[in-house]
Amino acid sequence: MEYIDLRSDTVTQPTPEMREAMAEADVGDDVYRDDPTVNRLEELAAEMLGKESALFVPSGTMGNLLALLVHCQRGDEVIVGNQSHIYLNEAGGMAALGGIQPCPVQNQHDGTLALDDILASIRTEDVHHPITHLICLENTQNICGGVPLTPAYTRQVGEVARRNQLALHIDGARIFNAAAAVDVPVKELVEPADSVMFCLSKGLVAPIGSMLVGSAPFIRRARHLRKMLGGGMRQVGVVAAAGIISLEKMTKRLGDDHLRARKLADGLRQIKGLVVDSDSPYTNMVYLNLSERVPLTAQQISQKMKERGVLVDAENGRRFRLVTHYWIEDAGVEKTVAAFNEVLN
Numbered sequence: 257m258e259y260i261d262l263r264s265d266t267v268t269q270p271t272p273e274m275r276e277a278m279a280e281a282d283v284g285d286d287v288y289r290d291d292p293t294v295n296r297l298e299e300l301a302a303e304m305l306g307k308e309s310a311l312f313v314p315s316g317t318m319g320n321l322l323a324l325l326v327h328c329q330r331g332d333e334v335i336v337g338n339q340s341h342i343y344l345n346e347a348g349g350m351a352a353l354g355g356i357q358p359c360p361v362q363n364q365h366d367g368t369l370a371l372d373d374i375l376a377s378i379r380t381e382d383v384h385h386p387i388t389h390l391i392c393l394e395n396t397q398n399i400c401g402g403v404p405l406t407p408a409y410t411r412q413v414g415e416v417a418r419r420n421q422l423a424l425h426i427d428g429a430r431i432f433n434a435a436a437a438v439d440v441p442v443k444e445l446v447e448p449a450d451s452v453m454f455c456l457s458k459g460l461v462a463p464i465g466s467m468l469v470g471s472a473p474f475i476r477r478a479r480h481l482r483k484m485l486g487g488g489m490r491q492v493g494v495v496a497a498a499g500i501i502s503l504e505k506m507t508k509r510l511g512d513d514h515l516r517a518r519k520l521a522d523g524l525r526q527i528k529g530l531v532v533d534s535d536s537p538y539t540n541m542v543y544l545n546l547s548e549r550v551p552l553t554a555q556q557i558s559q560k561m562k563e564r565g566v567l568v569d570a571e572n573g574r575r576f577r578l579v580t581h582y583w584i585e586d587a588g589v590e591k592t593v594a595a596f597n598e599v600l601n
């Protein structure tokens with residue numbers, strides 16, 4: 257059975273054009289900087305994000321970890337959202353591998369960290385305290401609903417960072433979704449950040465890979481640490497070739513995913529038993545709960561949806577996150593709404 261797979265945008269398979277580019281890619285040993293396809297991808301990423309330099313990494317988690325390791329020393333503290341991927345879902349890498357301590361700040365409903373909370377979390381100079389070195393934002397903020405942070409807010413956090421001699425890193429796993437949603441060039445959205453990680457392997461459809469961008473010295477250090485972590489890859493142009501198509505083409509079509517997410521949310525709002533979050537979706541994620549009258553758990557419903565050819569992820573016993581992407585067309589949206597209706601009514 258061919259499934260409608262709404263579990264995540266990470267399930268996206270490479271397109272036929274990507275597979276062809278991968279097969280034909282010019283390659284070399286990237287640890288020697290000899291891979292022309294990787295070099296092109298890194299130049300393109302740096303240019304599109306408006307930063308000096310870029311590094312191709314195997315995953316978003318490694319990209320974020322490298323940023324933390326470059327910005328911070330052992331014993332330093334990082335201000336992060338308490339609902340952020342870096343804090344919750346990266347296996348405690350900053351603490352385990354960097355000796356870095358997270359200082360979690362509450363994520364507001366709109367995905368932001370309140371400026372007063374950030375200011376209150378910056379450590380004062382005191383022999384007892386760790387040293388705050390970095391603020392991390394996540395854009396789009398996944399758990400808060402795939403909500404985009406605005407350029408104005410990002411500038412305000414950048415100002416706070418500069419005034420307090422801190423660096424600003426953006427976990428922009430879905431930064432191009434954010435740029436499409438707030439309708440500004442991605443360059444403008446990340447201008448206040450010292451470093452940005454973004455993923456090619458999510459809504460941008462590439463099979464593997466993320467990019468870390470920043471100043472030339474920052475990326476030089478990150479390249480060294482990537483080698484230390486075992487992330488120095490060899491003829492990896494075969495993978496980077498797909499990433500070039502992600503940047504040149506897939507960044508331009510994310511609005512389609514957002515429209516389909518809206519269509520999906522509108523359809524699900526008509527179904528008794530489902531309560532779609534009031535402002536959802538902001539981008540490509542639809543978050544919804546089961547109403548109290550539904551006797552089944554979200555996991556049981558997931559199973560029944562699977563039997564009907566639709567894969568959905570239960571966030572917990574009562575909550576779902578559905579994610580639209582390149583391989584979800586209008587017919588898939590309609591099939592999903594019909595399947596939920598059948599399961600629940």
Ligand SMILES: Cc1ncc(COP(=O)(O)O)c(C=O)c1O
Pocket residue numbers: 266314315316317318341342394396398427429430455457466
């Ligand atoms: C917001 C966010 N940051 C970082 C990552 C990590 O990316 P990866 O799965 O490539 O390690 C993810 C992955 O889902 C994510 O959603």
